Amino acid sequence: MNPLPILSNMRFKITLAALAMTFCAQAQGDKERIEQHFNEKEAISNFRYLASDELMGRDPIRPEIDAASRFIAEQFWKYGARELEGADAYYQKIPFRLSGPPKTGTLSLGEQNFVQGEDLLVLDGIDYSGSHEIIVLGYGLESDYEGKDVEGKIVVTNIGEPGKLSPSDLFAGGRKKLALAKAKGAVGLIEIFNVPTLPWQMATNFLNRAQLTIDANQDGKSIPYLWLKDPNNELINAMGKGEYKSAEIEIQGKVNRSIIGKNVVAYIEGTDPQLKNEYVMLSAHYDHVGVGRPNAEGDSIYNGARDNAVGTVAVIKAAKYFAENPPKRSILLCAWTAEEKGLLGSAFFADNPLVPLNQVIYNLNIDNGGYNDTSIITVIGFGRTSVDPLIAEATEVFGLKTIGDPSPEQGLYDRSDNVNFARKGIPSPTFSLGFTAFDEEITRHYHQPSDEVDNFDLDYAVKYWKSYILTAEKIANNAERPQWQEGDKYEEAAKELYGLKD
Numbered sequence: 001m002n003p004l005p006i007l008s009n010m011r012f013k014i015t016l017a018a019l020a021m022t023f024c025a026q027a028q029g030d031k032e033r034i035e036q037h038f039n040e041k042e043a044i045s046n047f048r049y050l051a052s053d054e055l056m057g058r059d060p061i062r063p064e065i066d067a068a069s070r071f072i073a074e075q076f077w078k079y080g081a082r083e084l085e086g087a088d089a090y091y092q093k094i095p096f097r098l099s100g101p102p103k104t105g106t107l108s109l110g111e112q113n114f115v116q117g118e119d120l121l122v123l124d125g126i127d128y129s130g131s132h133e134i135i136v137l138g139y140g141l142e143s144d145y146e147g148k149d150v151e152g153k154i155v156v157t158n159i160g161e162p163g164k165l166s167p168s169d170l171f172a173g174g175r176k177k178l179a180l181a182k183a184k185g186a187v188g189l190i191e192i193f194n195v196p197t198l199p200w201q202m203a204t205n206f207l208n209r210a211q212l213t214i215d216a217n218q219d220g221k222s223i224p225y226l227w228l229k230d231p232n233n234e235l236i237n238a239m240g241k242g243e244y245k246s247a248e249i250e251i252q253g254k255v256n257r258s259i260i261g262k263n264v265v266a267y268i269e270g271t272d273p274q275l276k277n278e279y280v281m282l283s284a285h286y287d288h289v290g291v292g293r294p295n296a297e298g299d300s301i302y303n304g305a306r307d308n309a310v311g312t313v314a315v316i317k318a319a320k321y322f323a324e325n326p327p328k329r330s331i332l333l334c335a336w337t338a339e340e341k342g343l344l345g346s347a348f349f350a351d352n353p354l355v356p357l358n359q360v361i362y363n364l365n366i367d368n369g370g371y372n373d374t375s376i377i378t379v380i381g382f383g384r385t386s387v388d389p390l391i392a393e394a395t396e397v398f399g400l401k402t403i404g405d406p407s408p409e410q411g412l413y414d415r416s417d418n419v420n421f422a423r424k425g426i427p428s429p430t431f432s433l434g435f436t437a438f439d440e441e442i443t444r445h446y447h448q449p450s451d452e453v454d455n456f457d458l459d460y461a462v463k464y465w466k467s468y469i470l471t472a473e474k475i476a477n478n479a480e481r482p483q484w485q486e487g488d489k490y491e492e493a494a495k496e497l498y499g500l501k502d
Contacts, residue, residue: 027393027396027397030394030397030470031397031398033325034321034397034466034469034470035466037320037321037324037325038317038321038462038465038466038469039320040462043313043316043317043461043462043465044453044458044461044462046075046313046316046317047305047309047310047313047453047456047458047461048453049071050068050071050286050309050312050313051303051304051305051309051451051452051453052303053301053303054067055067055068055303056290056291056301057288057289057290057291057292057301057302057303057304058286058287058288058290058304058309059287059288059289059290059291060096060212060259060261060287060337060338060340060341060344061098061210061212061259061290062290062291065261065262065287065337066262068286068287069091069262069264069286069335069337072090072264072286072312072316072335073089073090073091073264075316075319075320076090076264076266076316076319076333077090079319079320079323079324080268080323081266081267081268081319081323081333082266082267082268082269083266084265084266084267084354084355085354086354087265087354090264090265090266091262091263091264091265092262092263092264092265092348092349092352092354093260093261093262094214094260094261094262094263094337094338094344094345094348095214095215095258095260095261096212096213096214096215096258096259096260096261096338096344097212097213097214097215097256097257097258097259098210098211098212098255098256098257098258098259099123099124099210099211099212099213099254099255099256100209100210100211100254100255100256101116101117101121101122101207101208101209101210101254101255102116102122102127102251102252102253102254102255103252103253104116104250104251104252104253105120105122105226105250105251105252105254106120106248106249106250107120107190107226107228107247107248107249108131108247108248108249108250109235109238109239109244109247110243110244114228114229116208117204117208119228119229120226120227120228120229121193121203121204121207121208121226121227122224122225122226122251122254123174123207123211123225123226123227124178124213124222124223124224124225125188125222125223125224125225125251125254126222126251126254126256127251127252127253127254128188128224128249128250128251128254129249129250129251129252130187130248130249131246131247131248131249132152132153132154132187132188132246132247132249133152133153133154133245133246134153134154134155134156134190134239134244134245134246134247135148135150135153135154135155135156136156136157136236136239136240137150137155137156137157138157138158139157139158139160139161139162139177140155140157140158140177140180140181140189140191141161141177141180142180144157145180145184150181150184150185150186151184151185151186152185152186152187153186153187154186154187154188154189154190154247154249155181155184155186155188155189155190156190156191156192156236156239156247157177157189157190157191157192158191158192158194158236159173159174159191159192159193159194159195159227160173160195161173165195165197166197166411166414166415167197167198167415168342168343168414168415168419169414170195170197170198171342172342172343172347172420174191174225175213175214175216177189177191178216178223178225179216181223182216182221182222182223186223187223187224188223188224188225188226188247188249189223189224189225189226190226190227190228190247191225191226191227191228192228192230192233192235192236193227193228193229193230193231194230194231194232194233194236200229200231203227207227210255211341211342212259212261212338212341212342212344213342213344214344214347214348215258222256224249224251226249261337261338261344261345261348262337263334263335263336263337263345263346263348263349264286264334264335264337265332265333265334265335265349265354266319266333267279267330267331267332267333267355268319268322268323268326268330268331268333269326269330270326270327270328270329270330270331270476271326271327271328272328272329275328275329276328276329276330277330277359278329278330278359278360278361278481279329279330279331279332279355279359279360279361280327280329280330280331280332280360280361280362280363280364280472280475280476281332281334281360281362281363281364281365281421281426282314282315282318282331282332282333282334282364282468282472283315283333283334283335283336283346283363283364283365283366283417283418284308284311284312284314284315284334284335284336284365284366284367285308285311285312285335285336285337285338285339285340285345285346285367285416285417286308286309286312286335286336286337287336287337287338287339287340287341287345288302288303288304288307288308288309288340289302289304289340289447290302292449294449295448295449295450297449299449299450300449301449302447302448302449302451303449303451303452303453304451305451305452305453305456306368306369306370306371306433306445306446306451306456307367307368307369307370307446307447307451308339308366308367308368309453310366310368310433310456310461310464310465311366311367311368312335312366313461313465314366314431314464314465314468314469315333315334315335315366317465317469318331318333318468318469318472319331319333321469321473322469322472322473322476325473327473327476327477328476328477329361329476329477331472331476332355332360334346334349336349336417339367339416339417343416343417343419343420345417346417346420346421347420349420350420350421350423350424357421357424357425357426357497358497358498358499360421360426361426361427361481361482362385362387362426362427362428362475362482363418363421363422363426363427363428363429364429364431364468364471364472364475365416365417365418365421365428365429365430365431366430366431366432366468367416367417367418367430367432368432368433369432369435369438369442369443369446370433370435370441370442370444370445370446370451371433371434371435371442371457371460372434372435372436372437372439372441372442373434373435373436374434374457374459374460375399375400375401375434376400376401376402376403376434376436377391377395377400377401377402377403377431377432377433377434377464377467378402378403378404378405378406378432378433378434378435378436379391379402379403379404379405379429379430379431379432380404380405380412380413380416380418380429380430380432381404381405381413381418381422381428381429381430382402382403382404382405382429383404383485384427384429384484384485384488385427385429385482385483385484385485386427386480386482386483386484386485387427387474387475387478387482388402390471390474390475390478391429391431391471391474393474394467394470394471394473394474395467395471397467397470398463398466398467398470399463400434400463400464400467403434403436406435406436406437406438407435407437407438410438412430413430416430418430422490422493423490423493424493424497425490425492425493425494425495425496425497425498426494426497427482427483427484427490427494431468431471433460433464434460
């Protein structure tokens, strides 16, 4: 018998055993290091405060939101995180406008009349009365305006953009279209609601009430912005053919109120002379839905423990850990406001960044609806970036398995703050509590008064927080920059952002 195969097999097994021992030793070292710098009682105390009745559900339009933002800023200051240039202390202030529906709103095209709340939604503007020429401009993008004079006219466009028709895309795109139409001299913008991605009745239920928006009209000038129901494109085709040459708009009783919102932001400088110029963004929204309809027990405060006080605590505890153990790359700490109002806080930062976005190499975002499996971490976007193995390693250290999105039909990736940075090209998953389906156990607490700390598995919360910190540390210390997987829909945006175009 030839002894060489036997010897080779023995060497292979010895090598595997040595590698396993090395991995176990490293994992044990990681676990001990995180736990040494993690104060469980302090973290749970933070959790209880942010989800307390005293904060009245952290609604961005209520005054209690300022207590929440102040608390987060104080923690950043206490731990030694630094203020960002361009911020006001630890705040990035955002000009919001609370925009309520008008008492009456009508749009007339020839003999046809469309009414607010039925087949028309007035989304922005002030009281207005007038009849103007209309001009149809495709999707209302910059290229659609080439060679067109829209001064004094009402611009009519399809809603959204080609390939960007999720609800969050529609809202974000609409804000940009409105600003563009106004800058071009238009007196109004009508988007034709003709997409199947958002039922009209759902849009009406959501939008025919007070809305918080980023105020693009701080100069005091505003133009009407309307959605017009036209599922079969009959109206827009008739306008394009010149069958309707003008439109009359009547808006009365429109409500507008200015509010200052606050993203809470800070950073911790990295230790590597070169890599410290790159940032790993750790983010979570700290707002929730406030006070609403009482449940059967008479509780009307929607505390938002799962959504998203637990995530906010993760970012706060990351601030403490990294201030004491700075990694090679710098850490960007972000607590967003007004996620529940349309991802507004993160959208404002993405469009008005306090650090160059091409220096932000990864966004480890947190958002949650709830959990139904305390043995796992669910990462929305797992499988889409190159650092998935690091996430899996970090969670395994604390006895948790990482899985990807089990409910793609919910469109969760595009419903949280991470998408505002993914659109810019930054690899951006969401690190969520463990769930295997968006089932009854999730919806039992999701946006309900029952979402409280008292019914939260706190042992699981602690593992979740520690796993998040270790995941961030592994990414911040990794020699290789995170990348989108080849072919991902945001890969081209990343090439543009990071100057990787051929």
